[in-house]
Amino acid sequence: MVVWLPRLQAPADPLVEQASEAVEAPPLTPAQAALDRAISRIGGTFDGHVGIAVRDLAARRTLHFNGLEQFPQQSVSKLWVALTALDEVDAGRLDLGEMVRIRPGDLTVFHQPIRDIVRRDGSFSADYAELVERAITQSDNTANDRILRRVGGPAAVQDFLDTHGLSSIRFGTDERSKQSAIAGLEWRQDYAQGPAFFEARDEVSPAVRRSAFEAYLADPLDGAPPVAVVGALAKLHRGELLSPGSTSLLLGTLARTRSGPQRLKAGAPEDWTVRHKTGTGQFYDGEQSGYNDIGLITSPAGRTYAIAVMIARTREPTPVRMEMMQEVVRAVVRYDEALPAVAPDAG
Structure with missing residues (x-):
């Protein structure tokens, strides 16, 4: 459950970095141990399959629950499209x-x-x-897929991730292909109009729907380990993924996210800054898939934490899911309050 992720030279992948360093992890401080217990309790008592990862950027310590498993991202993956686009900007393309x-x-x-x-x-x-503003702050699928086409498609986004030591994060594909596959359909452009997609999905046999739904959850084409996600957020925050100008632009955009106001954001005190991206998958036969929120939260003193809460599947109602996410943030706030006053670190 405890992972020590020191800064290394060009790690190939956050999971590789984690695995090579875990045996030498120093003991937890009392505050870290309390946060670790809280994460375990929250994850262990939630009725569903959830992954949680929290990284203290100043201490360079990551704690997690199921954090090495692949969880479906859904619209969390829009962050990687935006990063790829801004990398293209930085390169002059x-x-x-x-x-x-x-x-x-x-x-x-x-x-x-x-x-x-x-x-x-x-x-x-x-x-x-x-x-970019619409794709991140409103989670607009059409805005996202148009950016995706401009930057070179899914392969270009995966190449960005691989190049930056984030290869355990799978981008997957565009929204039309992904959502159709999860529903057991092949995309047709007329599905984009009105209720056509929903009507077509309702005509898919239960056996095909169940098979497609289970196949996606068993091996999500857009899967990501929560530990890798918070590692990526840490890299973004400390300016390792983009130029200073593009880093500032993206962090500012994440702060304006409108979706999921009752997820991570609702757990933070009003004087904390929350920069986040949500993801929400399809619902089938009483089960929600891919219900997520990931982001960076910063205390008034300037100490920043990367958080990823990713639910692969659950039958819990939406308010229970949101409350669980808020409780993770409240646990981080309690951890922060227990720390001695120190200068913030971008680690």
Whole structure:
């Protein structure tokens, strides 16, 4: 449960780094031991399969519950698309001011506020800066997939992750392909209109739906270990993934996230800063898949923690899921309050 992740030179993967260092982990401090117990209690008493990871960026200590397993990300993966796009900006291959027109053929599935504009006006024009804003803060699937196409598709995002020592994080594929596969369907563009996707999904036989749902959860194509996710957030925070300007832009965007206000964010005191990205998967036969929130929370004193709470599957109602996530944040706040006053660290 306890993982010591010191800063190494260009680690190949957070899991490799964790495995090689765990045997030499120093003893937990009393505050760390209390947080470790809290994480274990929260994860162990939740009725569902959950992974939790918390990284104290100053202490460079990561604690986790089921944190090495692959959990479905769902829209958490939009963070990796945004990172890849901003890496393209840093390399001079993309200008965020570049304009793009979204047409009916670009629409996707599920949450996509852009669709209402396209329905009304026939198309929607925006620059890539606005699409990044919409993809992160509103979790707009169409905005995300249009950025994904511009940066080179799923392979380009996975290459970004692999290049930055995050290869245990699987990007997966675009929203249309992913959500169709989980539902036991093959994508058709007319599914992007109105209730067509839901109607088609309802026509899929229970055996096919169950098989597709279970196959996704058994080996999620967009899987990520919570330990790797908090490792990525730590790298982002300390400026190892992007230029200073792009790092600041993305952290600011994450602070404006509108989705999931009752998940991690609701557990933090008002004077804490929360920068986060949610993910929500499909619901089938009473079970929710891929219900997540990951992010960076910062105390008024400037001490920052990376948190990932990822639920693979559960039958618990939404308020119970949200309360569990809030309790993780409250445990981190209690841990922070037990620490001596020290200068913040970007580690």
